[in-house]
Amino acid sequence: MYIESMELKDFRNYEFLSLRFDKGTNIFYGDNAQGKTNILEAVYLCGTTKSHRGSKDREMIRFHENESHIKLRINKGGISHRIDMHLKKNKAKGIAIDGIPIRKAKELLGIVNIVFFSPEDLNIIKNGPGERRRFLDSELCQLNKIYLSDLFQYNHILNQRNKLLKDTKITGNQRFLELLINDINKYKN
DSSP: OEEEEEEEEEETTEEEEEEEOOSSOOOOOOSTTSSHHHHHHHHHHHHHSSOTTOOOHHHHBOTTOSEEEEEEEEEETTEEEEEEEEEESSSOOEEEETTEEOSSGGGTTTTSOOOOOOGGGGHHHHSOHHHHHHHHHHHHHHHOHHHHHHHHHHHHHHHHHHHHHHOTTGGGGHHHHHHHHHHHHHHHO
16 A cells, blocks of 8 residues: 545645645654644544544644645555545544545545554553554554454443442343453453
8 A cells, every 4th residue: 555645625724735745755854843744644544544543633724724635645555546535624534445434433444554653652662552443443443443343342331330340230230241251351362
């Protein structure tokens, strides 16, 4: 997979930017605060629907504008795909793959495979196993939609179990708790 081109309109500090990429290595260089990381953020956003900075959509829209557009063209296995992302200040983002709108973010995963490592990601070493799991889960979800579905289901069941454990009337729900624990154990293997 490689990126063929990208267009940014009213994204972060860019009023308009059009880039063409080489099949090989591409290097961005320049002074600080000129927008190099913003380009990488746009690519990551098109692959995962989220900012690596944890920013909200409205924070990525250029000042004094109400919306932003990102167009990313990639080539995967000799097939060209276009990802269009439309960020709005007060509405959910719109995403289309090859001109077809998608309803769920998971439909986008796996089209653009991205590993983004920034200085903040040193927390995967410093902050312990939870942070490492989050990082690995994020990468694995891009590669395997079944893993994504299983992870979603596992987290849903885990949240149900934890809520039930907090419930003071747990004795009446013992059977349901046992069922949840059995479901969790299915996903651990």
